[in-house]
Amino acid sequence: MDSVVKDVVVVSLIGTQLDYVGKRVDRWAKWRPNVSLCSQDDLVINQLHLLHDNHSNRLANDVTVDIESVSPETEVSLHSVNFQNPWDFEEVYAKLFDWCLQQDFDTDKNDYLFHITTGTHVVQICSYLLTESRHFPGRLIQTSPDHNNKNKSIGRIQIIDLDLSRYDQLATRFDVEHQEGKEFLKGGIETKNKDFNNLIGQIEKVAIRSKDPMLLTGPTGAGKSQLATRIFQLKKKRSMLKGTLVSVNCATLKGENAMAALFGHTKGAFTGALKARDGFLLTANEGVLFLDEIGELGLEEQAMLLHAIENKSFHPVGSDAVVNSGFQLIAGTNKNLKEEIKKGAFREDLLARINLWTYELPALKDRKEDIPANVDYEIELYSQKSGHRVQFNKEAKSRFIGFAVSNKATWSGNFRDLSSAITRLCTLADSSRITIADVEDEIEKLTRAWSSSGEQTHTDILNSYLSTEQIQQLDKFDAQQLSYVLAVCQRHTSMASAGRELFDVSRTFKSQPNDSSRLQKYLNKFGLKWRDIRSID
Secondary structure (H helix, E strand, O other), rough: OOOOOOEEEEEEEEOOOOOOOHHHHHHHHHOOOHHHHHHOOOOOOEEEEEEEEEHHHHHHHHHHHHHHHHHOOOOEEEEEOOOOOOOOOHHHHHHHHHOOOOOOOOOOOEEEEEOOOOOOOOHHHHHHHHHHOOOOEEEEEEEEOOOOOOOOOOEEEEEEEEEOOHOOOHHHHHHHHHHHHHHHOOOOOOOOHHHHHHHHHHHHHHHHHHOOOOOEEOOOOOOHHOOOOOOHEEEEEOOOOOOOOOEEEEEOOOOOOOHHHHHOOOOOOOOOOOOOOOOOOHOOOOOOOEEHHHHHOOOHHHHHHHHHHHOOOOOOOOOOOEEEEOOOOEEEEOHHHHHEEEEEOHHHHHHHHHHHEEEEOOOOHHHHHHHHHHHHHHHHHHHHHHOOOOEEOOHHHHHHHHHOOOOOOOOOOOHHHHHHHHHHHHOOHHHHOHHHHHHHHHHHHHHHOOOOOOOOHHHHHHHHOOOOOHHHHOOOHHHHHHHHHHHHHOOOOOOHHHHHHHHHOOHHHOOOOOOOHHHHHHOOOOOOOOHHHHHOO
8 A cells, every 4th residue: 555645744934044035147057945945956845834923025026926936736834923123932832833833733644844934033943843743743944945956946855853862872972861870979889779769860860850858867977978078079070060068067067156167257257257258058159059968057057058049149148138049969878767757846838848859878788789799899999099009918808708798797887997907908908918917907897896885785675665575575586586587677767668678588589578568567566656766866
């Protein structure tokens, strides 16, 4: 069966400059976009919808006459579309959008083209957007002069198809760009943990698409500060920021100076204010403000911060003048802010404002498969900083990795503990080689530090959650197991992450691990709930 030959229908705008004919005797020696469009030997245009304003009626009619002479088969329809300001994006898009809605497009019978050579750049952009969104169900066509053709009036054409599914190379480039962004956020470390990689993948998208606040949670040493720095650097690389990164540990902002440090102050605003100070929020204008340990901020500072986030403005201490700052906030915390709200220590409205993009960074123990790659990264980092290359011998590396991924390694300080361990190993290594003896000494040092780090004893843990009578009714087996489970729970900010550590092997044999449900059922046996554990933490 023969395919149906469709009519070619083109929408175009009159070009008040390019389509102007000047002296009529010279008009055929000049390239004119709409006349050129209809003069092509290999493109027969059946219908041309020519858009013009009321001031261009005569020009539109003159162009129509010339088109009829070069292409009698082209039916020209004139449409009056008036732009009060052809450089006003909102007006131009709205009027072209409305025009498209009024048309009865029949894609079964017609092949539609939108001519983007004439009109302002705003008109051309709006034509592109309407075509890409399929409000105009066709392709774009562009005309241009052809200096190699003796007949200057004909020119040449280029059809642009916005069906991106046909542009595999372009789509691949987008994928490569996203992958590069994810690798950058991970510091170039080849991580294998699926959950962590998925988390970084989403953070990369949000980082380059959004200016809304981000909240990074997780235990101390999980890498919140490093990730915030890389998010800033990624946005800077993509030319999304003009300003700088300002990092603040809110735990250091105490007393009457906290407000002044954040929001700035005028000269003489308080005793000791010998000169004016901009403050962290203003310094971060058009950049990123990273507030680590945001849960440590006082309630008054939280209220002013909320106002500054929502309005991008605030009053420095001692000033009646409003200061503007277009910063993006990244907040970090190792606290459960919902529990802090219950205690009256954190504002619910502030959490609601910064909770749009919240990401919990897992503890190092929850990413055991990533420990070898991070060991290599830390050694390379030491070499760069010291200018002195150090390596494990084979036996030593195997011993250290084996210990690092075992249950004996609690990594209570997370990546800080790992970084410190590698630094000590590299510094003490003779002949630039880390030996098995070096590793054994470091393992002993880590084990001793973790055992004396102030962690609760078996009895202390049970006493924190159960009465003496309840403890006495427990078998020794249950008491030992429950105290271990509770100790693990204390190190995590969510039931899901605690469950991942507790069920690290059995979960791999389930299609749906449901770690939270399994942990909750276990705690229920002893009359405990997750909120009971977090409220005591």
